[in-house]
Amino acid sequence: MPARRSLAVVLVAFAVVPAGGCSDRKGPPPASAAVPTWDGKAEQEDALRSAEQALNASEIEDSARVDEGMAALPQGLDRTFAAEGRPHTFDIACQAPGPRSITLTLDQGTARSEWEVTCGDLEADQFNIPSGVRFAARVPPMGPDAQGLVLWRFNAVDPGDVSGCEDDIEGCED
Known part of the structure; x- marks a missing residue:
């Protein structure tokens, strides 16, 4: 014993x-515990190209680009748009050096919808906006150490090209 x-x-x-x-x-x-980062300008340029390809993959043929832009994740996105004349789409793509998702909030008056957008997707997330509305698109700032970018496009589309819910802000009943 x-x-x-x-x-x-x-x-x-x-x-x-x-x-x-x-x-x-x-x-x-x-x-392995460190936050992923981009190693220089070349990786950032690759991320920008990947986001552009994702936007191109989701773009509706014969749509008319009204506005487009880019936002860095540390600053976030806060823009207001007017969908005049015909329906529009708001397309958004995110790229980051590691796995990440962002929250996109679409506000129209008292209506609000939140969407999770995954960074690195091969196709941009697309949201239908009806004609005649003003709305805000927001992605909260991720803090000064966050690396990543968001590219977005606001396109006018023909009413017949709208698929699914016609208003992704107010929502649709199934």
Whole structure:
């Protein structure tokens, strides 16, 4: 029996010593725990091209571009638009150096809808906006250390080209 107790004490000691040693580590966290970042301008340019390709993939043929732009994730997006004359789409694509999603809020008067947009998708998220409304598109700022960008387009489309719900702000009943 004393041999078994001694063995148990030795095993417990070996289990505790490495755990205690890990808690005393100084310096930066291991690379696997670090937040992904872009390594220079080339990766940012690739991200911009990928976002443009995602917007192109979702664009409706014969749509008329009314406005477009880009926002950095640290600053977010806060723009107001007017859908005059015919229905429009608001298309948005996000790129970041690692897995991330953003929250897009569309506001029209008292109506509000929130959407999760996943960064890195091959096709932009597209939202239908009816004719004759003013609305705001918002993505909250992600903080000064966030890396990533959002590209968006606001396009006028023919009424026959609207598929699904005609108003993604007010919503539609199924």
